[in-house]
Amino acid sequence: MMEQIAFYSMAGLAVVSALAVVTLRNTVHCALFLGLSLAGVAGIFGVLGADFLFASQILIYVGGIAVLMIFAVMLMGRASDLTLRQVNQEWLAALLVCAITAAGLLRGAKAYLGSVAAGAPAPSTKPLGRLMLGDYVLPFELISLVLTAALLGAIFFTRKETLPSGGGK
Amino acid sequence: MTLAHYIALGAVLFVIGIFGALTRRSVIGILMSIELMFNAANINLAAFNRYLHPEGVAGQAFALFIMTVAAAEVVVGLALVLAIYRNWDKTYMENINLLKG
Amino acid sequence: MEFPLLSLITFIPLAGALAVLCLPKDSRRAIEAAALAASAVSFALSVWLYFAFDRSTAAMQFVERHAWIAADAVKVDYYLGVDGLSAPLVILTTLMSLIALIASLGIKERFKEYCFWFLILEVGMLGVFESLDFFLFYVFWEITLVPMYFLIGIWGGPQKEYAAIKFFLYTLAGSVFMLLGILALYFKADPHTFDMLALMKIHGTLSFRFQVLAFLAFYFGFAIKVPAFPFHTWLPLAHVEAPTAISVILAAVLLKMGVYGILRVNYCMLPLGFEWFLPILVLIAVINIVYGALCAMAQNDMKKMVAYSSINHMGYCLLAIAGVSATGFSGAAFQMINHGIITGALFLLVGVVYDRAHTRDIGAFGGLAAKVPVFAGLMSLSCFASLGLPGMAGFISEFLCFLGAFPRWKIYTAVSVLGVIITAAFFLRMIEKVFLGPLNKRWADLPDMNTRELVSVVPLAILMVALGIWPKWALDMMNTTMVSLAGLFK
């Protein structure tokens, strides 16, 4: 029962906030709701007993990404953003597509109606650590390269043009 | 709670993400929607791991990777948007329209 | 290792092309010398081939075979050889190339590039006739396209670009289907092979449906080249726009590749498909003959007229093939040679008049015979040869064509004999309008042919008479092969 309450509240939080993210006009609000939605997802992780994931979600997503988004929005926001429609004119077609996809996916999900969790969730932090430094060491290291590349890109794009660089147009 | 509930939740989030990605007019809005999609995947992974394949933590590990990758993408994306904003003060997708076929 | 005669014949022009490429643009003499030498040596070697050719066997001769690609999935040999069907065509190719090259010495612009492309073209043409490996065959087949594109497109007439790309795309469209056919055959053979001789032996294992489809794929490729109705419309355009020497090559050699292919591939490898297609083939042949001739009759442009007459003449070849008899095959094979010589000469001569008068409009002339008797004589001779006058080469082959087709297709043959008279009509009309009657004052000081032009045309004129009087020279090369060809499926 507890599980159900937790699930439905968290799921509701995630879904409603997500809807707010994609429908609201004010981008700042959107970003805030994104944080909420991500937090809802973190709650779901908690319900699932994925403790490390729960923590990471809070740390990385809610604490990192969502905040970054809010910063970005604030940085680049304009007055008009608050009043302009934030949805383009294809929303109806998009809605249709989404409905179809949702129908397909939910139909697929129905197949799992019968499966229930076996046993209590085991703490996952330790096995995750083993995995990351064991079998998954290569992707783990590779992710560092991904982050390096992203960093390089971020530096490159956000750096102010300082010197008139040679040869550039 | 059955697995179906989680999968359905993932599906709904995913679809909302798609909807947002398809309809938001600002780049940041699109980025946010995409984050929702990533999260949907993560829910799936965690749920599957818990319900169907509880013997390991591969699903959760994957979710971690996805999280990191998403973070990296957000970083690059925001930097890019910032650069463009600085250059021309444009964050709306449809305004970026220089290239023609 | 035997003396690689065929390789030398084929690749000496390539060496020439590379040599030309290395020479500086301004040293025209050297370029001329290199190009002519390459072509001439190739021709000389093919003359040797003529004398060394064993006329008593239908087997492939001068065979060269080396592994080229020896992977599991694709086994390709560098496999050359000639028999009585291809050897005369090889000789024709080297001869016409040399002659066309001589005729193109008058080209003033971008001569170096011209020689380069021309020699590459020669390599491709020779290779097509010599290849016994399908892969190699296709490679050479395609090699001919590119130089032709440039030769028409750079040195052609007013609509040259359109003609060039039309030629390229259209023949390419045909040849890619041929590629599909080649591959289909390849996979049907067990073990998979591109060896054309081996593929001739597997038809027993091929289903009727397969043969029909493969036939159509190949036919599409070859028919465009022939060109068979209704795939012929690229030809007049290409001919009209191409420079003289290239028209010569186009008519004399390139069209033969189609007929050669139909004989070598469609007939030898896909007998059931061939049999199934025969009624259509003969119909197409008749249309080619009669319709081609009629179209030629309505032309005012000399070159276009000759081009359509080519369509008519290739119709004879198709008709002969449709006869499925040794006689027909001989006729077709011989007709290819003769058409090459005769139409080559005609295009050269049309080029001669165009160079001087800058028009090819039949109506613009009149009475030239009095002014340029040598030209008029050679032109009339070629026209008469082309309309199948006995004593000239065309007659024997046309006759053999009809003779070959007649036992099987009496009515069709009878109808296509009409083509002969239409041909006569338009050639004579052309002669009448251009050479006879009162001299059109506009051409009062038209010069007669110069030495270069004579050197290029006279050998052909001699050949067309010589082969008409003494066809043995050519037919003996073919006979054994034709007998064995006709006996393949008895």
Next chain:
Amino acid sequence: MMIENVWLVPLLPLAASLVILFGGREREDSPMPFVGIAAMAASLYISLAVIFDAATGAAALPFEKEWLWYSFAANLGGQPSIFEMRAGVLIDGAAAVMLGVVCLVSLLVQIYSLGYMHGDRKFKRYFAYISFFTASMLGLVVSNNLIVVFACWELVGVSSYLLIGFWFEKEAPPYAAKKAFITTKLGDLGFFLALLLIFTYAGSYNLVRLKETVEMGYLPPMVLTLIGLGLLCGAAGKSAQAPLFIWLPDAMEGPTPVSALIHAATMVAAGIYLVARCYFFFLASPIAMETVAWAGLITAFLAGSMALVPYDIKRVLAFSTVSQLGFMMCALGVGGYTAGLFHLTTHAFFKALLFLGAGSVIHAVHTNDMRSMGGLSKRMPWTFLTMTVGCLALAGIPPFAGFFSKDQILEKVFEHSPVMFAVLVFTACLTAFYTFRMLFLTFWGDGRDHHRVDHAEESGAVMTVPLMILAALSLVSGWALEHGHAFASFVGSGGAAGHAAEAAGHAAAAGHAINPMVLAAGVTAGACFFIALAYSLYAGRDFSRAQRLKSLFQPVFDLLEKRYGFDAFFLGLVDLADRIAVLCRWVDIEVIDKVFVDGWGLLCRVAAEISHLFDALFVDQAVDGCGYVSRDIAGRGLRSLIARGQVQEYMLYLAVGVSLFAILK
């Protein structure tokens, strides 16, 4: 034995023609013609020696000798094998006679031409052509192989083309030459098909072997009939039988000696000769025979009637030739092998004579129009005299040559069918009429065009001597050859098919044969009557009576002058062909090209447009955005509201695809 060397007969003139054509420069006084004349003389010598040998029995006829020409792969008996095409000579009686006639006439014509063509710019070339012409004809005569016969047949056509169009600087000759070539070529189609049939069913082109095959009855009757008709078709073209005679009157555009050669010995004789040479085919097919007879009959009558009206001296002669050829054809058709060939021979002499005589006249008065002549008998006595002989021969007045040969034909025809006989007799009378109409118009009375006639002079010896020789021959040949059935036995000595059949026919027809004397007398009387009629109409100063007659029968005259509409018919045919050709050209450019070439391109283009449009919708945005970014940011802000987001459209599109697939699976 001279007969061994008979292959030289055609080759000598051929060599001569090449020598003349390529040797020396084109000069008005080139000595080259003598090469031709010498070669011709040598050929004549050989021919005469052959005839002599054969007549004396020193050489056995038929004589055959052949060599390998070429070989080709052929399916004989269903089995592919190498067929050897052999070519050589086959001399039987008819061939021997023809050799003599052709050589002789040609020699005389060449000598005559020395005078006639004197001063022409293309003097040398003319003789080259003539030699070539003769060579072709001789080749046709001697060859034992039908392919060679056909080849020579066509070469005859070409040389006639060259000769008729000899004065190509003028308008008319080239046209006439082309007409002659094409018309005969039309007939050749039949010949060609016959050749195809022959090889397909008999597997050989050797005349001797073919004869054996046919006589053994190996060929189905239907095929034989078709072969016969095909050959007839060819012969009709060359020998100007109805309806293919239209070329012959136009062929008068050539130099007159050429006309003489064409009409006497070479070209038109070829058709008759072909039928005679391939007589075994016709004998095997009654339908073919009958067709030959009727074709000949109709031609004889039509041409004879058409000869009544023209004023061009050569045209009259031309029509008369056609008519006479009809006689011969008719004779062959009714089984009169000997008679036909006999008439061919005698006709060669007197027709050559008439043409050369006419040439002499034309040479003198520089016109063909007989209305401008008249009274030339005084100015050109030799010509007049010889031409009178010719006319008498043509009209069939005894004892001139034509009488004997025509008599034989009429006898034969009577045996075959009285109706045909009646028509032929009437035609023979017409012959007498138009012949003498011509003679009277030309020579009688006073000169109508003094300007021309008064300056007319008798031609030189080089022209008159051939006339005299021919006149002598016209006078005696009939009688001499008829005497003791010399001609018949000689022609038959080769065991020619026709002769044997004729013998059989004689026996069968003995019942209703006509009395030769009665026939001769009747026909002669009729001819004389018509000559008298001609005299009354045309011998006077003017021809008012003729005019009155004409106005009386105006429609008939019109019909005759229009040549029964045959010309118009063929012109219409040509016109039709032209229209079809133009239609074809249009179809080719507008339909075939569009459908099979440009159509593909168009299809491709449309597909490309569609996909491009699609891409353009997303990629292009149809907004000329280039450069706006830096300039017009504020304004864009509003306008962008109605613009669309492309990247998202891409994704939308993608999502549609994926979701649809998700549903479908």
Next chain:
Amino acid sequence: MLNLALLKSEIVLGALALGLLAADLLLPEGRKRALYGLALLACGISLFLTGSALLPAPGVFGAGVPLPLPTGGGPAAALGAGVGTLWSVDPFSLFLKMVVLGSTVLALLLTMDDSSIPDSEAGSFSCLLLLSAVGMMLLVSATDLLLIFVSLELVSIASFILVGYERRNPKSNEGSLKYFIFGAFSSAVMAYGISLFYGATGATSLVAAKPQGAMALMGLLFILVGFGFKAAIAPMHFWVPDAYEGAPTPVTAYLSVAPKLAAMGALARLLTALVPAGSMDLTLLLSLLCGLTMTWGNLVALFQRNIKRLLAYSSIAQAGYIMMGIVTGDAMGLQGILIYSFVYVAMNIGAFALAVALAADRSDALDPYDLDSFDGLSSRSLPAALAMTLFLLSLAGIPPLAGFIGKFYLIGSAVGTAHYGLAIVAVLNSVVSVYYYMSVCYRMFFTAPRKGARVPRFGAGIYAAAALALAVTLFFGVFPHRLAVWAQFSAKFLP
């Protein structure tokens, strides 16, 4: 069983890429170009390490003796190949790694002479280039969806940045942004797909997976989207023209080749591993996509007036040809993928090299990459015109150039596996493609040069790249045996 030593070439390359960053800091401003040299050196080392693994392979570099068939770990192990937890180093991946490295080398050579990238950025640029190369090399080795996902992301992120490298060029920015949005979207879809796949099979490994059921299928479809995006398969190609036109040309050249080929290789591995094992048949879908890709790319290319866009669309079509090998999935098709990848690198980058060389003269023009740069090239520089012609003809698949050999294999496999429709579509497409390739030749040979056009100058880098590409295009067209044997050897190691 980590076997990380098998990946020494990737590890070394990655390390050297980071080393470049360090070197960037050390070098003075004016000397940054030397970093290109260092990057080339890094590629060279990696290439050597990769190649040395192949050295024992008989019939590839040595004499043409029959190849030992791969049985278990035997000969493969002898080749320095082997399997790690998530990856497999086998001749198949080695082949594609060499292709990737080769294209990186060529792209670096082009970069050296291209003015669009400021010298001061040489360090980060070449670092990113090498990082993406590392990503691709791992991508073609990966046998687990995790590694595939992560390496694909590395490639993507590096590419986003590379495309936007002309920071002040609006086109570059725009291209990069579009590329990014679309890339992120498809990554998310792919991630979701992987999650579904994981649910259905319980693992992310390709080796053990037995995908069954609707969820697995949907998962696979979503995964395909990710690959399709990377390999620019229609209809996931829309980013291509904009990104290609906006990117600095060497990057365009690089992107049109390497990521595409790597993704194709990985896709081939994925599908050969999964599809025969499961009960689902993706052939129809794949062949539809394949046909669509070819046709779309070619048809739209007909309209392009900009050489970069033209080559961009043509590269979409080329991806379609390569995909044929995946659709058929037989030995010949897989070999075709390899052979075509190899030659495609040479001919496509060769064409780009000439485009770069010509654009260098047109800095004044509104669009230096307009097709009219090629006007009258034959009279300005016949060798350049001929080289370009050969590249284009090779792209069109005209023998005896290398492109034909590849196309022959691919079409051959389509015919051999009875995909006749696909084969017909492919050959018709190559006819269509000839039209626009020839339109470039038309400009080079049939038109007069623009006023003031000069004889194009070739920098050493471009010259080397073009010469190398030309040599490969010609040599392997005429003597394809070695390449064929090598590809055959390599393709045998796929499951």
